Every structure is written in C-alpha cells, then in structure tokens.
Amino acid sequence: MNILITGGAGYIGSHTARALLEQGHKVCVFDNLSRGHKEAVQRTVGLEQLTIASLHDTDRLTQVLLSEGIELVIHLAAFALVGESQTRPEMYFRNNVLGSQSLLSAMNQANVHKLIVSSTTAVYGTPRQMPITESFERAPVNQYGRTKLEMELSLEHAVSQSDLAVVALRYFNAAGAHPNGDLGEDHHPETHLIPITLQVALGQREQLEIFGDDYATPDGTCVRDYVHVCDLASAHICAMDVLSSGKVQYFNIGTGAGTSVSEVLDACRKVSGHPIPSVAGIRRSGDPDILYADNSKAVSELKWSPKYTSIEQIVETAWKWHSESPSGYRSG
Template identity: 45%
Template sequence: MDHGQKTMKILLTGGAGYVGSACLRWLLAHGHDPIAYDDLSEGNRAAVPEAADRLIEGDIADTGRLAEVLGRHRVEAVMHFAALASVPDSIKDPEAYYRVNVSGTKSVLDAMRAAGVRKILFSSTAATYGFHGKMPLSEDSPQTPETPYGTTKLAAEWLIKDYARAYGLGYTLLRYFNAAGADPDGDFGEDRRHESHLIPLIFLAALGRRPEVLICGQDYPTRDGTCVRDYIHTADLAQAHQLAVETLEPGVGRAYNLGSGTGATVLEVLRACEEATGRAIPHRVVGRRPGDPAVLVASSEAIARELGWSPRHSQIREIVRTAWEWHRRHPTGYGARPEPG
C-alpha cells in the first residue's frame, strides 16, 4: 500500500477461487481488509487465510444476502471474480454461463446499489475479443467474442457500464489473458474441482493423477503448430487489482488488458514443465477444440502508462517453477498435507 493510502474494506466474489484468493491474500499482505463471498462450487476454504472471519459462503444470485453482507461489513469496493470460466463447457451449456456470468453479475450490481457500494473491479477476459484481431490486442481491439464464455463476460462488461452511467458507479474492467503460477512460498496454488487450464493439467499428468496431456491441435499457423497464449502470474494480476482499487473513484470507468506481452505455445509450456519437474510428461496430439484461436497476446501498455503497473513474475519459467512447487508439495491439492520442504 502506498504511503497515505487508507485500509479499504473490499469484498471479493469468488474470493476462494484461484485468482480471487491470490488477490485476497495479496490485499491482506498490503494493508487492506478483504473478505471473500463464494459458494465454494469451485473454490477452496483453505485458499482463504483466516477463513472463519474472511470467507462468507453464499451464492451471488442471492441479491438480498449479498446486499446484507455488503452493508454489515461496510464494504467500500467489490472485486467481482465469481464466474463460470471454461470455454468448452460454455459451448456445451450456455444456459449456466448466462445464469452465472450475466444474471449473476446483475445480482452483484443490484446488491451494490441496495447497499450503496459504488466501486467495482471486474474480472474480464481476453475471450471478449475477436479471434482475428491484430496482435497484440489493445483495449480498443474489436470485441466480437466467438464463444458463450466470451459473450457472457462481454455482456457483464456492458451491464457494468450501463449501471455505472445511470447510478454513478466507478468501475475497472480487468481483461486477463491466461492466469497462471502459484504463490512463491508454495502454500497456495491452482486447484479446481473441474480443471480445464493447461498448466495444472500438465502437472496433474506429471503426478500421475491424469493419464496424459491432450494437445488440442498442432496445425495452427504458429511457430510449432500449437496455440500461443499470454501467461500472466497471479501475483502480477493481484498487484494490478491493488493499484486499480486504490485509484478508483465513483464516476470513473476504465478497461485494462493484463498480460505479459509475450506468448508461449502449448509445446513450449509443456517443455518448460518437463524441465521444472525433471520428468517426461505423457502427452498426445488430438484435434482442435472449438473456440480456440491460434494466438492471443496482450498489449498492457494502457495500465503501464496510467497506473505504473508492469508484470514482474510472468516469465514462463517462473510461472512454471512456482506452479510446480505448489503441485509437488500438494499432490492432491488443498485437501492434502504439504510434503516437507
């Protein structure tokens, strides 16, 4: 926290999830007073320090309960992470994605209105951009999403903008690229009930919890034929949330991309994981997955220029090293006791 910055009471929907809990721990370590509101459908109680005081179990669809919690805790700002976030699942079951990502966001905004909370940060995504935009993507690249995950997150952006204009909210839309990595001490990391993210899937295969890694498509127009993604460490995401919340005022509206500005292919990530583990990791190339563009890379110049943010932990080696430390020490996730040292 900068000198002179006062402690803020911040509620994080989805604050027991992977990115939300990393932000909560960061805010706590930087002098703020965060609480998580999470239904634990994917998140973990053990990811929230001081969970008895800092984790409230609840569904974002329950507007009345959320408004009561916001009022009782005198919350000044909301960080809205809670969402369904798998591209393939969204194609199979759009109903759930509209319900949680769109109606759920409306419920969060209605609860904020009822409780008089006037600042919101929203976890948006690279998936709100079109597949064929010029790389790197900037904030004014065309937003023409091609999957229900992307359309529902973009609809949530629109809801926030319309509410902000009418009801005087301040908002910041933070469009993450691929969140990755684990806390440097190896105590907290990525552990969902339904895993669909590349790096945890690779380490689950390295640990024998999955038979192999499926590489979806090796015929993309990229340097080795596999998809290029921009990986950003959760510590860098967390710092961006801190800077954004400390500078947000009612009536202000901003959108920022959060990425490292460089991309890695699926095979490059796999090789980096093999290097970190010292093991060959079983993998197999299968057909392309619907909804996967060839390349997604961010320009984060706007937040660098306006808030002085720059990624410090997002080299792929550091991401993979911290993620492996977490998986190695917690081979069955938060349910397991850490292995020594």
C-alpha cells in the same frame, strides 16, 4: 479499506485476498463454494471472514456490504469454462450476467460505489492481428465470452445512471501459484494447460494431449499469454488508485508476450525433471492460433507490470504447489 471479494475462495480470488491483506486492507469473502475452496479462505483471510451464499441472494449481499462497512467490491465470482459454457449456456448467463446484476443492485442499496471486476480476453473473440489492445472490437465466439461481454455492457449502463466507478480487468491466461506453495490451482475438472501437464509429471495422467500441432505458429502449437496469478492479484491493487465515478475503464492484464504449448511443455519438463510424454491430437473448434496482450495501457495508467516474465518462473511456482499438494487442497 474494507473490501469484499466475490469468488474469494477461488484461484484468483484467494491470491488477491492475500495480496490485499499484505497491504493492510480488511478483506471479506463472499462465495458459494461451488468451485472455490474453504481451505483457501482459511489460509488467507480466515473462515470468520467468509460468507457462504449465492450471488443471487441480493438481500444477503446487501446485508454483508452494510454490516462490514464495505467500501470497495472486487467481483471475481464467475463460471469460466469455455467448453461447459457451450453446453450449458443458460447456467452461464444466470451466473455470470444475472449474478453480476444482483451484485450491482446490492451495491446500490448499500451505497457502495467502487467496483473492480474480472473480465477476459474471450470478449475479443478471434482478433485478426496481434497484440490485442483494449480498443479491439468485442466479438466473442463462445458463450463464456458472451456472458462477460453482457456483464461489461451492464456495467456501462450502470455507470451511465449513477456515480459508480468501475475498473474491468481483461485477464489473459492465469497461471502459476503462490511462491509459498500453500495457494494454487485446484479445479475440478482441470482444463488448464500447466496443471494438466504437471499432473502427467506426477503420474496422475498418462500423457499430455496437444490439441493441434498444425497452427500457423513457429512450432505449430497454439500461442497464449500466460500471466502469473500473483501478478493478476497485484493488478487489482493498482486498479484501486484509478477508479473514477461514472466510468468503466478497461485494462488488458497479460505479459505482452506469447508462449506456445510446446514451449510450456518444455518448461514443465525442465522444471519437474520428468519426461512428460505427449501426443498430438486434433484441434479444438474455435482455438485461435495466437493470442497475446498489448499491456501498455495497464503499464502506463495502472503503473502495473508483471514480475513473472518467463514461463519457467511461472511453472516453478506451479510445480511447487502441485508437487507438495498433489491432491490440491485435499492434500491437507
């Protein structure tokens, strides 16, 4: 199948591109490179398959969809920093909501009717019970989550007016790197726990600041569901088989188990062989105590299941990437 990945130069996009290529699909990447990496595209689909342009350029999107004979779009292009979304809400609305609407317009003009999109656990806000199922109320508590909810609502409206088929994957905490060690997480600034912790191991940071150690969890630190990026990539492939016209189908993509910040730190110490000093800081506003997925719908309907089921397995791949490429893609 001919597939276009928006945001295909990013962390999840590059891993998804490689997984699709390994399945024999033709993959094109559409990315403005504001947060993605040309090197990631070079290491997956090749630069000849990269279109550097904005999602807001509907005409260019339409042109690529038509010229490449695209049959399916995987839409991963989005800004995803919760803190930044709170200080720059207009930018997040323009990119995540209006950009998605531009894509829908281009797909309509090019007669492309199959779409898989990245959504997020942030649409659930702060649920009162665990695990989180797809039927939970959507009540985001930050601007990032709100823009993803707006995207979901736009998709629901679009399918009601057309034969568009949509699967929306609600990611939990993406983590890890490709086991080959040539693709991985390289954000600027870095805000994710595992990369930051491993940067301390590499001497790039003095210590890990733990945001609160007085939560209602067994060790006092926040608990999250960490899902390997390659498992996320495989979920997109599984989703291709269940696309159905006139429907938006939602799936939680997580391991179904929670891991605390302290447990992540212990795994990073064990895998890296470094002591990794840490200090307890104050809580971040709006951080729930515990978040983890009920992934039973994805397991039963997508026939998907995570291969990386322990935090140590995930950290091992991340450590290979960070230790071999300490400056990310700039390492060469």
